[in-house]
Amino acid sequence: xxxxxxxxxxxxxxxxxxxxxxxxxxxxxxxxxxxxxxxxxxxxxxxxxxxxxxxxxxxxxxxxxxxxxxxxxxxxxxxxxxxxxxxxxxxxxxxxxxxxxxxxxxxxxxxxxxxxxxxxxxxxxxxxxxxxxxxxxxxxxxxxxxxxxxxxxxxxxxxxxxxxxxxxxxxxxxxxxxxxxxxxxxxxxxxxxxxxxxxxxxxxxxxxxxxxxxxxxxxxxxxxxxxxxxxxxxxxxxxxxxxxxxxxxxxxxxxxxxxxxxxxxxxxxxxxxxxxxxxxxxxxxxxxxxxxxxxxxxxxxxxxxxxxxxxxxxxxxxxxxxxxxxxxxxxxxxxxxxxx
Amino acid sequence: xxxxxxxxxxxxxxxxxxxxxxxxxxxxxxxxxxxxxxxxxxxxxxxxxxxxxxxxxxxxxxxxxxxxxxxxxxxxxxxxxxxxxxxxxxxxxxxxxxxxxxxxxxxxxxxxxxxxxxxxxxxxxxxxxxxxxxxxxxxxxxxxxxxxxxxxxxxxxxxxxxxxxxxxxxxxxxxxxxxxxxxxxxxxxxxxxxxxxxxxxxxxxxxxxxxxxxxxxxxxxxxxxxxxxxxxxxxxxxxxxxxxxxxxxxxxxxxxxxxxxxxxxxxxxxxxxxxxxxxxxxxxxxxxxxxxxxxxxxxxxxxxxxxxxxxxxxxxxxxxxxxxxxxxxxxxxxxxxxxxxxxxxxxxxxxxxxxxxxxxxxxxxxx
Numbered sequence: 001x002x003x004x005x006x007x008x009x010x011x012x013x014x015x016x017x018x019x020x021x022x023x024x025x026x027x028x029x030x031x032x033x034x035x036x037x038x039x040x041x042x043x044x045x046x047x048x049x050x051x052x053x054x055x056x057x058x059x060x061x062x063x064x065x066x067x068x069x070x071x072x073x074x075x076x077x078x079x080x081x082x083x084x085x086x087x088x089x090x091x092x093x094x095x096x097x098x099x100x101x102x103x104x105x106x107x108x109x110x111x112x113x114x115x116x117x118x119x120x121x122x123x124x125x126x127x128x129x130x131x132x133x134x135x136x137x138x139x140x141x142x143x144x145x146x147x148x149x150x151x152x153x154x155x156x157x158x159x160x161x162x163x164x165x166x167x168x169x170x171x172x173x174x175x176x177x178x179x180x181x182x183x184x185x186x187x188x189x190x191x192x193x194x195x196x197x198x199x200x201x202x203x204x205x206x207x208x209x210x211x212x213x214x215x216x217x218x219x220x221x222x223x224x225x226x227x228x229x230x231x232x233x234x235x236x237x238x239x240x241x242x243x244x245x246x247x248x249x250x251x252x253x254x255x256x257x258x259x260x261x262x263x264x265x266x267x268x269x270x271x272x273x274x275x276x277x278x279x280x281x282x283x284x285x286x287x288x289x290x291x292x293x294x295x296x297x298x299x300x301x302x303x304x305x306x307x308x309x310x311x312x313x314x315x316x317x318x319x320x321x322x323x324x325x326x327x328x329x330x331x332x333x334x335x336x337x338x339x340x
Numbered sequence: 341x342x343x344x345x346x347x348x349x350x351x352x353x354x355x356x357x358x359x360x361x362x363x364x365x366x367x368x369x370x371x372x373x374x375x376x377x378x379x380x381x382x383x384x385x386x387x388x389x390x391x392x393x394x395x396x397x398x399x400x401x402x403x404x405x406x407x408x409x410x411x412x413x414x415x416x417x418x419x420x421x422x423x424x425x426x427x428x429x430x431x432x433x434x435x436x437x438x439x440x441x442x443x444x445x446x447x448x449x450x451x452x453x454x455x456x457x458x459x460x461x462x463x464x465x466x467x468x469x470x471x472x473x474x475x476x477x478x479x480x481x482x483x484x485x486x487x488x489x490x491x492x493x494x495x496x497x498x499x500x501x502x503x504x505x506x507x508x509x510x511x512x513x514x515x516x517x518x519x520x521x522x523x524x525x526x527x528x529x530x531x532x533x534x535x536x537x538x539x540x541x542x543x544x545x546x547x548x549x550x551x552x553x554x555x556x557x558x559x560x561x562x563x564x565x566x567x568x569x570x571x572x573x574x575x576x577x578x579x580x581x582x583x584x585x586x587x588x589x590x591x592x593x594x595x596x597x598x599x600x601x602x603x604x605x606x607x608x609x610x611x612x613x614x615x616x617x618x619x620x621x622x623x624x625x626x627x628x629x630x631x632x633x634x635x636x637x638x639x640x641x642x643x644x645x646x647x648x649x650x651x652x653x654x655x656x657x658x659x660x661x662x663x664x665x666x667x668x669x670x671x672x673x674x675x676x677x678x679x680x681x682x683x684x685x686x687x688x689x690x691x692x693x694x695x696x697x698x699x700x701x702x703x704x705x706x707x
Contacts, residue, residue, distance in 0.1 A: 076507060078426075122688045126695040127703075129424050129507065133644060134688065136426075137637045141680040148677060262633060266515050273508050304523050311516025315494065318509050322501070 030329075034284070038187055047179040051251050054183045056291045058247040059084075060190050063272045063290070064197060064283035065241035070269075071277030072201055073233040074213030079119070079135030080268045082142045083238045085260030087112045087245025089146065089153050092161040092255055101166050105246045109239050116238020117231060124230045127216060131234075139265040146257035158256025161249045186247050193240050198280055200236070209233055263307065270310040274317050276324025285325035289313065394549035396666045402555040402624065403638075404662020405562045409617045410639035411646065411654035412565070413610040419586050419649050420606050423495075423506050427513035428614050429636030431486055433629070434517055435615020436622045437525050439479035440532045445469040456524050472535045476619045480612045487611025491604045514636075522629045532622030558620055565613060566655070578605055634680065638665070641687035647700020656698060661686060 041053055062080050069075045090111045094104035119138055123130040146153045153159060168174040168181035200206050208229045211219035220226050249255050267290065275286025293309045296302075303309070321328045410429060417425045441457040445468070461468050470478065490513065498506050536542075536557035543550035573579035581602040584592035593599045618632060625631070642661045646653020661683045668674060668682035696702045 070504070074504065076504070078511070122691045126691060128648075130644065130691055130695075132424075132426075132507070133637075133640050134684075134691070137641065137680065137684045137687065140634060140637055141678070141684060144677040144680065148675065263515075266511070269511060270515060273512075277504075303519070304526075305519055307515050307519025308523060309519075311512045311514070311519055314512030315509050315516065318498070318501075318505050318512065322505060 030281070042177075042180045042183055047177075050179045050183055053291070054179075054186045054251050055248055056287060057183075058186050058190060058244045058251070059268065059271075059290055060283050060287045061193055061244035061247075062241045062268050063275060063286040064193065064280070065237040065244075066268055066272035067275070067277060067280075067283050067286075068197060068201075068209075068240075069233055069237040070272060071279070071282065072206065072213060073209045073230060075124075075230060075233065076129060076132035076269075077135045077234075077237070077265075078132050078262075078269055079137075079139040079142075079265050080237075080241050081260050081262065081264030081266075082135070082138050083112050083116055083241035084245040084248065084264065084268075085142060085146060085255075085257070086115050087242030088161075088249040088255040088260075089245075090242065091246040091249040092159060093152050095162050101163070101250070105243070105250075108246045109243045112242025112245065113235040113239030116241075117235045120234040120238075121231065124227060124234065135265075136262075139262040143257045143261050146260070153257060154255075156257075158254055158258070161253040161255060163250050163253045166250055182251055186251070189243060189247060193243060194280065197236075197240070201280070205229070205232065267306075267310055270314045274310075274313050274324055276326030278323070279326040281329075282324050282326040285329075289325075391548040392670075393667075394547050396670065397663065398549060398551050398555055400663035400666030401659065402552070402558055402662070403665060404659040405555075405558045406617050406621055406624075406658075407635065407638045407642045407661050408655045408658025409562050409565060409613055409620075410635060411642040411658050412569075412651055413613040413617075414639055414643050415646075415648060415651050415654045416606060416610045416613075418643070419651075420582060420603060421495075422503065423510065424640075424648070425610070426507070426510040426636070427490075427517060428610065429618075429632035429639065430514050430517035430521070431490070431611045432483060432614025432616075432618035432635075433521055433627070433632040434486060434618075435479040435483035435611070436532065436618025436627050436632075437521055437530075438482045438615070439475045439619040440525075440530055440622060440627060442468075442470045442478045443472055443475035443533055455530065456526070472533045472623075475533075476535055476616065479615045479619050483615025484608040484612040486615075488604050488608040490611070491607035495607070496600060496603070518629055518633070525629075527629055529626040529628040530622065531626050532619055534623030535620075536623070538623075554624060558624070561616070561620065562655075565616070566651075569609070569651075572609075578602060582606060637680070638683050641683045643697075644687050645690040645697060647697025649701060650697065650699035653697050653699035 041050060045053065062084055065083070066077060066080050069077050087108050090108035091104055094107045094111075095101065097104075099107060119134060120131055123134040147156055149155075166182065167178055172181070174181045201209070208219065208224045211222060211224055212226050212229045216226050219229070248259075271286035271290045272282065273286075274289050275284065276282025289310075293313075294306050297306050297309065317324060323330075410432065413432075414425060414428050417423055417428070441455060441461060442465075444455045444458050458468075494509060494513070495506065498509060534554060536554045538552075538554055542553045544553075544556070545551075571579075573582055581592070581597045581599075582605075584595075584597045585599055585602055589599065617635070618627065621627065621631060621635060638661050639658070642657030643654050644657070645660055646655070646657030664682045664686050665679055669676060669679060672682075674681060690697065
């Protein structure tokens with residue numbers, strides 16, 4: 001067998017990645033379920049609920065960003081909440097500069113990717129958990145920092161986003177249902193990113209990332225530039241997380257530093273692990289946790305914050321299902337962990 | 341001061357300034373840099389500025405000692421198990437709150453809200469509102485117990501899992517313990533009674549600056565911890581076992597060193613040091629569920645600068661971070677809300693210049 005297939009994990013027993021094999025019947029069924037789950041909300045929720053749901057759904061991108069970094073590349077980031085924030089604030093400011101919404105969204109995404117690269121480069125020079133340290137520090141420093149940059153972020157009180165132009169084209173007949181249109185756009189953008197990442201992890205670069213995750217020195221021996229692989233993963237991960245921020249800014253035309261505290265980053269990380277690292281479906285399950293846990297908690301008024309559930313969930317999942325909810329569904333939750 | 345914070349407040353108020361101003365806002369500490377240098381230069385001649393400088397050094401040494409102790413706990417675990425314990429701060433936080441509960445009389449109100457658990461303790465615990473030192477010792481004992489329990493029931497079963505799994509669990513513990521503390525004691529900032537005299541006149545005057553008894557006390561405590569720790573590691577059988585595990589875990593297990601038990605003790609000690617740090621912080625500043633999160637990042641920065649596997653480095657790194665934090669903002673004109681930035685910048689600088697720290701060993705990687 002070629003070197004590539006070995007790195008790919010087909011022989012080494014690494015978790016199979018959605019799409020590395022032909023889409024089977026199970027995958028088709030889950031795709032159908034997913035489509036249904038996406039289609040139902042607009043018909044059964046109020047506009048406020050749908051907007052709230054959309055704001056959580058776009059976090060799929062952030063969780064997938066964490067997943068790409070941690071699950072596929074073996075780097076830990078505890079600061080993805082910062083990238084959501086940077087994306088949202090960048091979006092607001094690019095709109096101010098007079099860009100159209102779609103161009104502003106694209107620019108904000110690229111900008112966030114660059115920020116991620118700048119933050120991560122010093123930490124990526126060294127092997128080990130240094131990226132986790134730097135990103136965690138950034139997550140703690142971001143809210144006061146954003147408070148400080150009053151002109152761009154609205155300072156203490158936050159700022160508005162000029163998203164008035166974001167209305168459905170008239171031929172759709174959705175003029176009275178702007179929230180449905182926005183929900184649809186969010187789903188479309190999320191789906192687009194999913195396809196991009198799916199192709200990425202099955203490409204040469206995806207194999208390089210997994211090789212770096214499993215054994216850096218071996219990867220380097222095979223001619224993979226470890227540094228470029230890590231930097232590329234970080235930039236793409238930050239960029240897609242920035243898109244989540246862009247979409248949040250569109251959904252709720254008010255962004256404030258308080259939305260992007262360190263616990264957002266920790267929750268995103270917990271969601272990625274609970275959902276399942278190293279599988280694309282894991283990001284969706286992770287966001288389901290982000291949606292369900294606060295909802296249940298709020299309905300029963302059990303705890304003052306969801307932190308206990310996420311923390312305990314992270315620990316319990318590591319014990320019983322190292323491959324996360326995604327692994328449970330694939331029937332290999334128990335037994336040896338083949339995730340890094 | 342250079343009048344900078346006031347100016348910035350204006351900026352926050354008028355949100356409709358141009359982007360050019362924003363750059364100025366962000367980078368004006370570099371614009372203020374010459375002024376800062378002038379100020380430092382003047383200290384040689386100007387008595388009052390000199391006093392202020394020494395005072396800031398003392399302040400930095402105080403916080404530095406606390407960072408150093410937490411960094412020491414992190415380094416201890418990292419050396420013996422190769423694991424970076426992200427929950428170290430929160431484990432200490434819980435200890436700090438235990439100290440608070442132990443020394444507060446029943447129903448005592450910090451700021452209008454009674455401290456949870458005091459009523460319960462005063463009913464069941466003899467002599468309940470304990471004196472400060474006893475309460476801190478109680479917290480240290482609690483911290484040790486917590487560390488031992490976490491090692492025994494959470495970390496040990498995961499010993500043969502990948503390091504990512506183990507780190508994930510410590511991150512989970514961070515979130516979980518923080519949530520539990522928030523649930524029990526709420527989000528209010530509480531002040532733990534300081535074990536050292538904190539009166540207005542409790543200081544040594546040195547060159548006109550005030551070296552507070554608290555600072556001396558915290559350093560003395562840190563010194564005692566270091567001496568006890570090195571005695572333990574150099575002179576006792578457990579210490580020998582600990583050193584054996586640090587140098588070669590499998591080899592140690594093969595020659596009959598009780599690896600698991602020694603690691604449990606190691607975790608207990610590290611966690612106890614964390615609890616001590618939290619109790620001291622609660623005495624000096626305040627304790628709230630976010631205190632140790634910030635402290636953790638300072639301690640991690642300290643450990644990174646000193647070298648993650650070097651206890652000496654942890655102490656030096658703690659001091660460096662403490663001094664950076666107290667000296668950089670006033671002399672470089674960095675606003676006080678951004679005190680997290682200088683330590684972070686120091687960490688990034690250390691990673692760039694000396695990636696494995698001042699005293700750390702450079703690892704050799706084998707394929």
